[in-house]
Amino acid sequence: MLDFQRYQLAFTAHIRNPELHPKPANVIENRMAVYRESVFNNIFESVSVCFPVCQNVLGKRKWHHLIRNFVANYSANSPLFREIPQQFLAFLESITDLPPYLIPLAHYEWVELAISSQQTRAQSIQQTLSTESNCLDNVITLTPASTLLAYDYPVHKISKRFKPTIIEKTYLLVFRNTSFEVKFIALNSVTFNLLLHIQSQPSTGRLALAALANESQYPDLELFMRFGAEILDDLCKQQAITLS
Amino acid sequence: MSSLAEIKGAGLGLKRELIPQIQNLYQEPYNAESSNQDASIANIHFVEIAPENWINAGGKAEADLAWFIERYPIVCHGLCLSLGGPDPLNTDFLKQVKQFLSANKIPLYTEHLSYCSDYYQNQPGYLYDLLPIPFTEEAVKYVAQRIRQTQDILGQRIAIENASFYAAAPISTMDEITFLNAVLQEADCWLHLDINNIYVNSVNFAQQQDPIKLAQDFLHRIPAERIIYSHIAGHYQQSPNLLIDTHGKDVIDPVWDLLDTAYRLFGIFPTLLERDNNVPPLPILMREVNKIAAYQANHQNKQPVNFQQNLTRVIC
Numbered sequence: 001m002l003d004f005q006r007y008q009l010a011f012t013a014h015i016r017n018p019e020l021h022p023k024p025a026n027v028i029e030n031r032m033a034v035y036r037e038s039v040f041n042n043i044f045e046s047v048s049v050c051f052p053v054c055q056n057v058l059g060k061r062k063w064h065h066l067i068r069n070f071v072a073n074y075s076a077n078s079p080l081f082r083e084i085p086q087q088f089l090a091f092l093e094s095i096t097d098l099p100p101y102l103i104p105l106a107h108y109e110w111v112e113l114a115i116s117s118q119q120t121r122a123q124s125i126q127q128t129l130s131t132e133s134n135c136l137d138n139v140i141t142l143t144p145a146s147t148l149l150a151y152d153y154p155v156h157k158i159s160k161r162f163k164p165t166i167i168e169k170t171y172l173l174v175f176r177n178t179s180f181e182v183k184f185i186a187l188n189s190v191t192f193n194l195l196l197h198i199q200s201q202p203s204t205g206r207l208a209l210a211a212l213a214n215e216s217q218y219p220d221l222e223l224f225m226r227f228g229a230e231i232l233d234d235l236c237k238q239q240a241i242t243l244s
Numbered sequence: 245m246s247s248l249a250e251i252k253g254a255g256l257g258l259k260r261e262l263i264p265q266i267q268n269l270y271q272e273p274y275n276a277e278s279s280n281q282d283a284s285i286a287n288i289h290f291v292e293i294a295p296e297n298w299i300n301a302g303g304k305a306e307a308d309l310a311w312f313i314e315r316y317p318i319v320c321h322g323l324c325l326s327l328g329g330p331d332p333l334n335t336d337f338l339k340q341v342k343q344f345l346s347a348n349k350i351p352l353y354t355e356h357l358s359y360c361s362d363y364y365q366n367q368p369g370y371l372y373d374l375l376p377i378p379f380t381e382e383a384v385k386y387v388a389q390r391i392r393q394t395q396d397i398l399g400q401r402i403a404i405e406n407a408s409f410y411a412a413a414p415i416s417t418m419d420e421i422t423f424l425n426a427v428l429q430e431a432d433c434w435l436h437l438d439i440n441n442i443y444v445n446s447v448n449f450a451q452q453q454d455p456i457k458l459a460q461d462f463l464h465r466i467p468a469e470r471i472i473y474s475h476i477a478g479h480y481q482q483s484p485n486l487l488i489d490t491h492g493k494d495v496i497d498p499v500w501d502l503l504d505t506a507y508r509l510f511g512i513f514p515t516l517l518e519r520d521n522n523v524p525p526l527p528i529l530m531r532e533v534n535k536i537a538a539y540q541a542n543h544q545n546k547q548p549v550n551f552q553q554n555l556t557r558v559i560c
Contacts, residue, residue: 004378005330012362031411039373075367079324119302180304
C-alpha cells in the first residue's frame with residue numbers, strides 16, 4: 001500500500017467510526033468534523049427518506065444508532081445513490097436484535113422505490129377493457145413494473161401504534177401505473193395465487209381461473225369464474241394487469 | 245444531439261424539482277415572442293446530470309431524461325468514480341457509464357479530483373462523498389493512471405474537476421494547483437474548472453493570507469488549453485475561515501469576479517450554475533444563469549490575455 005493510501009484509510013476509518021479510530025495525526029479537528037458529519041448526514045438522509053415507517057417504529061435514537069452501525073460496518077458496493085436503501089436492507093439482515101417484523105417492513109418500504117424506478121421495456125399501449133375485450137377471454141399479464149409479495153406480517157398496517165406480535169400471512173401486489181404512480185393492493189390468498197399463476201404463465205382469465213378452481217377443488221366453477229372475472233376487471237381498471 | 249461543440253454558453257444543473265418548471269417554460273427554439281422576460285429560460289443552453297442518479301433509472305426519471313435528451317445537450321458530471329480511491333477502479337460501473345453516454349448521446353463526462361470509497365472489507369466501500377486526496381507525487385501518478393484507464397475504457401477524454409476540500413493532509417508535499425497541474429499533464433485529460441471551489445479552498449486554507457489574492461494566483465496558474473467546462477455555485481459560510489461547498493445559496497460577488505477574471509484570462513468556456521440545496525423557483529435561478537450569459541457576452545469578442553501572452557512568446 002502507498003503512503004498516501006495509508007493516510008486515506010486512517011481518514012475514512014475515523015469517518016466510519018470515530019469512537020474506535022482516532023483521526024489521522026495533525027488533521028485539524030473542526031475540519032475533520034466537516035467530513036464526519038457530511039458523510040453521515042448524506043447516508044442518513046438517503047436511507048431515512050426510503051424508510052419512514054421503520055424510523056418511526058424504532059424511534060429516533062435507535063434509528064440513528066442503526067445508521068451509525070451501517071456507516072461503520074457496511075461496505076457499500078454500488079456507486080448508484082438510488083441503491084443506498086437496498087444496501088441498507090442487505091445490512092439489516094446482519095442485525096440480530098431487530099423486532100421480527102422489521103426486515104419485512106423495511107423490504108415493503110423499499111419496494112416502492114424499486115418499482116417506481118424499475119426499468120421496463122418501452123411501454124406498449126395499454127389495452128383497457130372494452131366491449132371487444134374482457135379478462136376472461138383475453139390473455140392477461142401483470143403490468144411490467146410490478147411485483148407480488150408475501151409477508152409474514154401485515155406490513156402495510158404497521159405503525160408506532162401497531163407493532164404486530166403474531167404471524168399473519170399478508171399478500172400484496174405492488175405496481176406502477178401509466179402515470180408513474182406506485183400502487184399497493186392487499187390481496188387474499190386466492191387472488192394472490194391467481195396472480196402468481198398469471199405471472200408464471202400468461203393465459204386467459206378463464207384458463208387461469210379454471211386451473212385455480214381445479215387446484216383448490218372449488219365446488220362451484222361458475223360462481224368462481226364470476227367472482228374471478230370481477231376481480232380481474234377491477235385489477236385491469238387499476239392498470240395492475242394488462243390484456244393482450 | 246449532441247456533440248461536444250454543442251456544450252456552450254450557460255447551463256443549469258438538473259435537479260428533480262426543476263424538471264417540471266423547465267418543461268413548463270420551455271419553448272420550441274426560434275420562438276422569440278416570449279412576452280414575459282422573467283419566464284424566459286432561453287439562456288439555458290445545456291443541462292448537467294450525475295450518472296449515479298440516472299443510470300438504470302426507469303419510470304418517471306427515464307421519461308424525463310428522454311424529454312431532455314430531445315431538447316438539450318447534456319453533460320454527465322460524476323460523483324462516485326472515486327478516481328483517488330484505494331479500491332480498484334470500478335470498471336463495471338465505467339462500462340455502464342459508457343453505455344449510458346452512448347445511449348443518450350452525451351458528449352462530455354467529468355469527474356472530481358477526489359475519492360469516495362475506501363475498499364473496506366475488500367469491497368468498494370462507497371461513502372458517497374467527495375474526500376480529499378493528499379497532494380503527493382505518488383498520488384499524482386496513481387490518480388493519473390486511473391484517469392488514463394478511465395479514458396481507455398470510455399474511449400474518450402474526460403475532464404477532472406478541482407474539488408473543494410476542508411482538511412489539509414499533513415502528508416501533502418505540494419499545494420493544490422501544483423497537484424492539479426501535475427495530474428492534468430500526467431493523465432493528459434481536460435480540466436473541468438470549478439470557480440466556486442477555487443474561492444472556497446482559498447478561504448479555507450488562507451491562514452493569514454488574502455484569499456482573493458490566493459484565488460487569483462491559483463487561476464493564473466491554470467493551463468488554459470485544458471479548460472473544457474466550468475461550474476459556478478454558492479457556498480455556506482460556517483465561520484469566517486471555513487466555507488462549505490453546499491451549492492445551497494446564491495453565488496457571491498468575489499466568485500463572479502473570479503469567473504470574470506477567468507474569461508478575461510482564458511476566453512469564454514461553457515459554464516454551468518450548480519444549485520443542489522434550497523433550490524429557489526426557476527425564474528429566480530435564471531437570474532444567475534442569465535448573469536453567466538452576460539459575462540460571456542461581455543468577453544465574447546475579446547482576445548484572452550493568456551492567448552496574447554502565448555502569441556508574444558511565440559513571436560519572440
